[in-house]
Amino acid sequence: MRVLGIETSCDETGVAVYDAHRGLLAHRLHSQVALHAPYGGIVPELASRDHIRRLTPLIHATLDDAGLTLSQLDGIAYTAGPGLIGALLVGASVGHSLAWSLGRPVVAVHHLEGHLLAPLLESPALTPPFLALLISGGHTLLVEVRELGRYRILGESIDDAVGEAFDKVAKMLGLGYPGGPALEKLARAGDPARFRFPRPMTERPGLDFSFSGLKTCVMNTLAKTAATDQDKADIARAFQEAVADTLAIKCRRALRQTGLKTLVAAGGVCANQTIRQRLQTVAETEGARLFLPRPEFCTDNGAMIAFAGCLRLQAGQREGLAIQARARWSLEALAPIRS
Structure with missing residues (x-):
């Protein structure tokens, strides 16, 4: 066909x-x-x-x-x-x-x-059951896939989607649109030790996400600096690290709660290399397989x-x-x- x-x-x-x-x-x-x-x-x-x-x-x-x-x-x-x-x-x-x-x-x-x-396009060996993380400009979801077409949402963002948060923070940093790739590039020049932002909703039970407080943290931190190029790079690095850690913590929690041993990640934000690396670490420490689509x-x-x-x-x-x-x-x- x-x-x-x-x-x-x-x-x-x-x-x-x-x-x-x-x-x-x-x-x-x-x-x-x-x-x-x-x-x-x-x-x-x-x-x-x-x-x-x-x-x-x-x-x-x-x-x-x-x-x-x-x-x-x-x-x-x-x-x-x-x-x-x-x-x-x-x-x-x-x-x-x-x-x-x-x-x-x-x-x-x-x-x-x-x-x-999308990961099945290149990985035909991937079959349910598996845990899926969908992260894009409009969606942030953790989904349990017991069979193709039968999905159960385990967690989602209660405010901004993660891609939307990337775009809004990028705008605060004067990076223009679309913000995600530009912020990732800027973060490479950032000092990872200078700022540490909160990992929202990770200290309470559940699998939902929230990124509005993280955006506020970025805004307040930026206001306290001289907003030099290095200041912005350090903030971008701290924001990206906080998002990647938050997604990783929730995925680890979902794998343990469901007992699943396969993690699939997809959506536009999944092209971010820091997030991909953090998810790979989660899969390795949990004894799970990770499937990621190529960036395109x-x-x-x-x-x-x-x-x-x-x-x-x-x-x-x-x-x-x-x-x-x-x-x-x-x-x-x-x-x-x-x-």
């Missing part, structure tokens, strides 16, 4: 073709970073309009890369949510239109399930949607005539993926 995957949930237009037997055949991604950078964040209407401009050419280019025509596709998968509703509707409309015109089945994919399954599959992409869509199409799942797009959509509401 060859499946075209379409991702338009936020500010990246992703297209991919996945073959159930041969794996990923081709994928392309257009980022809107330059479009939104002057505004310091994502402008939803601009995001939607850019998806409209980019999606059709990207589909044709990706099919050319794969050496396929539209008629050789066996199914279409698109991100139906969660995300920006206008952006989602672009991918959903194109996905349904293609499916109707070709007489092929179409399936709506949960964006977070795409991220969660951490951010939003069409490959993860094509893969997740292929699994659901193979399981016989299909959409009706109604176009599905949801700004909010719980992972726990999904049906299991069973052949």
Whole structure:
């Protein structure tokens, strides 16, 4: 089965073709970073309009890369949510239109399930049960995966997602948008011994996260310094270390509580090397295996949607005539993926 995957949930237009037997055949991604950078964040209407401009050419280019025509596709998968509703509707409309015109089945994919399954693109030996950490600009979740499609949320952020916290702290430090990669680069020049920020919600039971107090700590610390380049680097280092430690502590706790011996981490923030190293340490000390997608599959992409869509199409799942797009959509509401 060859499946075209379409991702338009936020500010990246992703297209991919996945073959159930041969794996990923081709994928392309257009980022809107330059479009939104002057505004310091994502402008939803601009995001939607850019998806409209980019999606059709990207589909044709990706099919050319794969050496396929539209008629050789066996199914279409698109991100139906969660995300920006206008952006989602672009991918959903194109996905349904293609499916109707070709007489092929179409399936709506949960964006977070795409991220969660992204490590399987390169690690087919990975099978449930496992613990998943999903960290991105809009989400911070610890998820128990007992079988594909059946998810139980163990913990989540009660305020900002971790990626959002990175962007806001980066803005405080004058780093612009997007903040995560710029903050990680600045932190490399920081003195690890100068500041130590709290590891929020790690001294109480539970698996939920909170990063609002950590942002306040950054703001107060910055106000007490001369805000030199070195001051900012030291603060960036302390913030990144606090986030990485917090995620590691919660993952260790979740592994012990569930008894699981496999940890999967995914989402845009998972591209951060300090976080990846800290999670590797957790896995080693807990006798667990760690699976991480390569950095290009951490951010939003069409490959993860094509893969997740292929699994659901193979399981016989299909959409009706109604176009599905949801700004909010719980992972726990999904049906299991069973052949």
